Amino acid sequence: MTAPVTAATMALDGGIAPAASEVEPDAFVASRGYWGHVGHRLVRDPVAITAGAVILAIVVVAILSPWITPMDPYRGSMLRRLKPVGDATYWLGSDELGRDMLSRLMVGARLSLFMGVTPVLIAFVIGSSIGIVAGYVGGWTNTILMRTIDVFFAFPSVLLAIALSGALGAGIFNAIVSLTCVFVPQIARISESVTTGIRARDYIDAARLSGASALTIMRVQVLGNVVGPIFVYSTGLISVSMILASGLSFLGLGVRPPEPEWGLMLNTLRTAIYVNPTVAALPGLAIFIVSISFNLFSDGLRSAMEIRQ
């Protein structure tokens, strides 16, 4: 709606005000905010943009998959099992129960993405809250919170994820809970160090002197200044989370059959690697593409925000 208005205004002003071409172009550039600059730098990074486009495309396919799959992803035929890639009916072949791979990969994207992204999102909220409170309040609160976090750092993340979901039992919900527990300490530690870094700044003192409560300062001054770095760090975790979530399903600890999920598909197709290796490797390729795209996008975002690690 803004375009015609602008054009009309320019036409009206044309005679009186200086023509648009005479205005210093720098004046417009300088008006971009911080996030505007980040966005501008990001779109000029071909690798990050390609990665972002791939992620977006896969997300769109995942959302639309129930309506756009070429075949029923659950219906199989034992007579047409393990068809090769490039088959006339099954474009990406068929799986060990004769179900269409392309359709299953499309529908599988839903659960795989959901299980990869959700733990990081929840951990982002919980972890940054813990980190900000620990970093801002300091003292005993910090000691207790951060020493508890240290205990979880004593477990390699894959081991922690598998131990927790192994104890809780298989299932989507348990897998998400376990992965969240893996990422909360990592995000909390980053948030704590970023918060500690800014808590002695003048603007925090100014807010405190103006009578703002600790909660308000944390919500407004602290959160606003630490959320960027924490966010970038968290986007870098999505790739790990995707690999781990599918890994849990691969072990039989996540999604249960016959629900399509890339890790689980990879597991059930393991028996077929001698018969039809290309088809067997496809779900893993999907995980790899999403994981590397998230990594490259996160790297681009980081350099666009000029955050050094």
Add this chain to the structure above:
Amino acid sequence: MLLYILKRLVAVTPVAFGVSLVCFLLVHLAPGDPLSAILPADATQATIDEMRAAYGFDKPLPVQYAIWLWHVLHGDLGVSIATGRPVLGEVTRAVVNSLILASVATLIGFTFGTLFGFVAGYHRNSILDRVASAISVFGVSVPHYWLGMVMVIVFSANLGWLPPTGAGPDGSGNWRPDFEHLRFIILPAVTMSVIPMGIIARTVRALVADILAQDFVEALRAKGLDEVGVFKHVVRNAAPTALAIMGLQLGYLLGGSILIETVFAWPGTGFLLNAAIFQRDLPLLQGSILVLAMFFVALNLLVDVMQTALDPRIERA
């Protein structure tokens, strides 16, 4: 130095206790009775109670923790519910196999990671640098269990060069350093090495570039030292951090080997964990996780102390 080691030991004690508490609570997080795996479906309440008392599951939690911890401190990790054998023995055998695999993988990853890192750090923004960065992004993004499958497809199914699974020709549970066994470790070790390779390459590249940009390198060249001499100085400066990363990666690989061990049926801790989870053998699960986590804690401590010893600039004691 000794004081520093003591200080670190004191600092690590509460973490170790925390770890033991988490491992203990894992069993009680689990839904259902820990004994349900061995009790017959038609067991009477009397039998169930008797078994619960025999395994000590009838006592209050803090008491159970105290008893368990006391036993653990005396090297008793309990008895596997599924096999009836002591957990410690099972875990030790598996840890040795895992450690061999993880060490070989770390060694491969470290060798190539440093190589790529040095080349990239010396020739920043060149084609070689881009290739090295691509390799490191690949290393951290690839689902290693899938890479393992691809390796099996290429080198076992298609080319038939290497065995796809197991640790030895006899199908036995122990790896030995001879030629026949060596063929079995190649695929899992190479697959596993990709993760530390990427991380080490990335770290070393940044380190080398940082060191080369420092004034002392300029000074060394100005006084007429040849490139080999300068290179020695760069290595000396990069070594503490690179070795520390290597140590940590070994810990991560040891703890995270379950997926790769499952793909290659490697008889290590991953394999043991897998069995413990699916047979709901909770003492075994608890014991394996405790040993692995404690190993990781000890390794961290060792890396920290080693780094301090190697790098005179770090004065923490």
